[in-house]
Amino acid sequence: MTSPSDRAWTRQLLARFVTLWYLKAAGTTAFMVLFFMGYFWVLRNPSREPWPMPTLPIDDWVPFTPGGFAAYVSLWVYVSLPSALLPDFRELLRYGLWTAALCGSCLLVFWLFPTLAPVPDIDWSLHPQLAFMKGIDASGNACPSLHVASAVYTAFWLHRILSQVGAPSFLQMLSVVQCVVIVWSTMAIRQHVFLDVLAGALVGWLFAWLSLRRASRAGGFTR
Template identity: 45%
Template sequence: MSTPADLVVSPLAPATRWSAELWARVRLHFVLKTVGITAFIWVFFIGYFWVLRHPAYPVTLMPVTALDRWVPFQPAMLLPYLTLWFYVGIPAGLAPSFRQLIVHGLWATALCVTGLAIFYFWPTAVPPRPFDAASYPGFALLQGVDAPGNACPSMHVAVAVFTAICLHRLLRDIGAPRWPTLLNALWCLAIVYSTLATKQHVALDAAAGVLLGTTFALFSLRWRPGGWSADAVGRGAADIIRRQ
């Protein structure tokens, strides 16, 4: 009698099996994942801007630390800053089954709702920049979309860290080599650093975001449906691999 783990076995060499499974997961429920991730981000921004405009209490200005003074304004870091909105969808896009997709979405929702609740009851903002960032390409649009409010914790950092930890576990589950794992870590670090280098957040915002994102990521890895890799893949992505 075969077990779920037996279903993962394929004639592919170990060096390519992980990439085959990766692409199989991408193709699994591709349209549903694409639409769902887009809708999730859209709904988040609706809540984000509502809270930004309707805080329950006066806004607290976040203090500037020595680290903030040490990190200079770097306009080029706007690019990694904006990549968050692609990066955040990768773990959901690689979910091996519909059930895992829903569970990941629920944990991501819990993270975002917690962050928005903090913004509502403890509204914060970053200090005004001592220069006109709007004169740099892209920053005028960014200031109109990502206002200096809703500062602490940085949801940019929280979501990036949550994504990095979930993606690290996913890559480990499929037996990926070291370079995708390293790329994942560097991408997350670049996004976190970009929040300081673009002066969208201060160091305390980023630190709080790391704490929030790590907390929910670890909870999501501990409390999730059984068979995240073998059982789920056996029912989903591995079926695609076997047909190759």
């Protein structure tokens, strides 16, 4: 039998999800379109010759796993969750601005200090999905990994949101596991090396800390 507390957090999440759903859907779509326009412009117009990222022994500890591609692309669903679960326009706007600041900062770094992931000795023709992605991305814009930064940033925001509605701990753990799997996938499909991942995690943590601290001071997350 479902307890009143269980119904309370599910009702809160549902109420947040349907609030301004049309604006959230349109805004998320527009943001992603604009982001990819900027991302590929920077990729094709670096300010200087891209520098290959060095590898460390830890890069060899993560085996090449083509199946990690599914986890890699799951980021685009994962990063959409915080905005979908925000309670009002003010919080949505604040989140959008901080997310734009995170992405914009990384794009600026990519343009000023372009980097490339090292080319592994892999026959990409045996992995069509990965070959297609490699052909588009060319493994550029490597450090910091914006994929990792976005996942870590999202994990912190989801932790705050789920805590505010009193969601059970298993949802918190599920979010953390998803974040870790996404981070792992960036190395498993050889899109990034460890230094990219480390830098991306630090960027994601920094922007999460700054944005959530400002949100708390502004009186956000009260519902």
